[in-house]
Amino acid sequence: MDEPLRQRYSRQILFAEIGEKGQERLLGGSAVVVGCGAIGAAAANLLVRAGVGRVRVIDRDFVEASNLQRQALFEESDARDALPKAVAAERRLRLINSNVAVEGIVADINPENVEELLGGFDVILDGTDNFETRFLVNDFAVKSGTPWIYAAAVASYGLTMTVRPGVTACLACLLASERAGSGLEQTCDTVGVLGPIVNLIASLEVGEALKLLTGRVAALNDRLVSCDVWTGRFQSVRVARNADCAVCARGEFAHLDGEAQPHITMCGRDSVQIHERGRTLDLGLLKGRLSATIADVRQNDFLLRFRVEPYEMTVFADGRAILKGTKDPAVARSLYARYIGA
Numbered sequence: 072m073d074e075p076l077r078q079r080y081s082r083q084i085l086f087a088e089i090g091e092k093g094q095e096r097l098l099g100g101s102a103v104v105v106g107c108g109a110i111g112a113a114a115a116n117l118l119v120r121a122g123v124g125r126v127r128v129i130d131r132d133f134v135e136a137s138n139l140q141r142q143a144l145f146e147e148s149d150a151r152d153a154l155p156k157a158v159a160a161e162r163r164l165r166l167i168n169s170n171v172a173v174e175g176i177v178a179d180i181n182p183e184n185v186e187e188l189l190g191g192f193d194v195i196l197d198g199t200d201n202f203e204t205r206f207l208v209n210d211f212a213v214k215s216g217t218p219w220i221y222a223a224a225v226a227s228y229g230l231t232m233t234v235r236p237g238v239t240a241c242l243a244c245l246l247a248s249e250r251a252g253s254g255l256e257q258t259c260d261t262v263g264v265l266g267p268i269v270n271l272i273a274s275l276e277v278g279e280a281l282k283l284l285t286g287r288v289a290a291l292n293d294r295l296v297s298c299d300v301w302t303g304r305f306q307s308v309r310v311a312r313n314a315d316c317a318v319c320a321r322g323e324f325a326h327l328d329g330e331a332q333p334h335i336t337m338c339g340r341d342s343v344q345i346h347e348r349g350r351t352l353d354l355g356l357l358k359g360r361l362s363a364t365i366a367d368v369r370q371n372d373f374l375l376r377f378r379v380e381p382y383e384m385t386v387f388a389d390g391r392a393i394l395k396g397t398k399d400p401a402v403a404r405s406l407y408a409r410y411i412g413a
């Protein structure tokens with residue numbers, strides 16, 4: 072390791088459990104963060120600062136003002152410009168550490184692209200906000216033998232667990248047990264979420280990632296950890312492998328093998344996402360067409376947004392759209408057909 076690097080990471084190298092050997096492993100390691108909301112952004116920040124050699128961040132959404140209270144990588148201008156989170160995160164992370172190969176990808180993970188997006192990384196970190204994606208990640212991780220770290224937070228409460236395929240319980244083992252759910256069926260959109268809990272959970276998650284990447288597996292926490300920054304309660308419970316787990320025991324990867332996701336999925340309160348795979352849109356052309364009838368059509372390099380009261384529609388170049396103002400798939404579908412095309 073050359074001197075500038077030794078200096079840059081000196082405090083981490085001084086930590087005996089990592090040392091120079093561990094730092095070298097971090098520099099040669101890779102991590103992928105699935106979802107770049109609050110937990111994902113905090114985790115990516117820590118990974119990049121720690122000098123993990125290659126960090127990929129995947130997110131389907133764009134920055135909004137209501138994210139800024141807890142999503143540590145984003146700024147007011149990102150919300151104003153409606154930048155995709157993956158783009159804003161990549162920009163910021165490159166400024167934080169130019170030694171790291173940072174890659175932000177604007178995409179919605181699905182059975183068709185999961186291999187391409189997650190394949191080849193040493194560890195996968197959960198930054199998602201939904202169980203559909205988590206079960207898909209769990210399937211991929213178990214099948215490919217890649218360790219992954221489950222992490223979730225809502226209100227003042229959060230959970231994390233490290234999954235090592237073949238060694239520990241997997242997410243399907245966990246959620247088949249009596250502790251399933253644990254209040255996480257509530258979402259940030261309905262009960263809110265505090266900045267401190269997402270940063271705490273991301274810190275625990277990245278602590279585990281650093282142990283995995285430096286080969287310190289004996290130090291890994293093999294329990295489900297939960298904590299609440301409001302009550303101050305911390306708990307951990309052992310989660311046994313389920314000898315009959317469909318995923319890690321029987322090798323049935325229903326989410327991976329499953330048909331593509333439904334074309335319309337819920338995406339927070341009062342909004343739905345429409346997936347149109349394999350359809351590329353010319354946003355400039357679309358803007359020209361829409362501007363004839365709609366007053367305020369905004370566009371940046373990645374997306375186009377307009378309002379048709381009481382709805383707001385954000386369309387990505389890959390054909391995906393997020394529609395705010397309705398939960399009704401039929402309404403979403405008809406608005407998409409009318410303004411974007413059937």
Ligand SMILES: [Zn+2]
Pocket residue numbers: 240241242243244245313316317318319320
């Ligand atoms: Zn399992």
